[in-house]
Amino acid sequence: MPASGDRLRQLLPGGVFEANCPSRVVLDHVTSKWGVLVLVALDDRVLRWSELRRTVEGVSDKMLAQTLRSLEGDGFVHRDVRPVIPPHVEYSLTPRGRELVALLLPLFTWIVENAHDIVG
């Protein structure tokens, strides 16, 4: 007979709250200031650097580059460089990135829809 709190224990292995749990690293990348926004912006889309820069309003060159490198390093984002002049670079989600964004999107949508009630 499951006690309170067991939903968590059923879903999660032990030790997920440990300081050295590898999930903390990934969580930090995804939940970084611009991580969620960039990932959601790439949902079902292929965007160039400049498009991404314009879409995610307020992000600086430095942070966009840093965020994209981090997400690329984790295998969420694919960077496609066309060897032309002027440079043409396209960003898109990898299969793993699509898995992640599929879970991110309901959360993001809920926050968007409820934000006004929450902070207003």
Next chain:
Amino acid sequence: MPASGDRLRQLLPGGVFEANCPSRVVLDHVTSKWGVLVLVALDDRVLRWSELRRTVEGVSDKMLAQTLRSLEGDGFVHRDVRPVIPPHVEYSLTPRGRELVALLLPLFTWIVENAHDIVG
């Protein structure tokens, strides 16, 4: 005939990437360094300060207080103070918090399960 990118537009109202969109504030609270961890720790549980402190390994007094105040201010967390000595304070999710965590949990679970492949 929906083009690529329309899944996003179907789910989300316009302007969600605008710098002054209120969702940014809520998103920042939830995805703060300790926000997700505290929220998930409270899933289906009522925890006292010291239990929360021990559960979310590595969090400092200051950050736990700050995170809880932020989440309480957004209406995700309920703070129940028993007027006894020594003090007894219990933290739990509000209905709104439970809505949020219901969406957070699949994401968190996926990250935990895949973290090893991603950073390993």
Next chain:
DNA sequence: CAGAATCCTATACGATACTG
């Protein structure tokens, strides 16, 4: 166009000490 490099600042964060 797509960044890298540099510089600078705000603040997020942690450690410690203290208190009703």
Next chain:
DNA sequence: CAGTATCGTATAGGATTCTG
């Protein structure tokens, strides 16, 4: 027990400039 207060630092993050 459940915090607050103070202090110090690291680093996240922004503005600007430069380049293949």
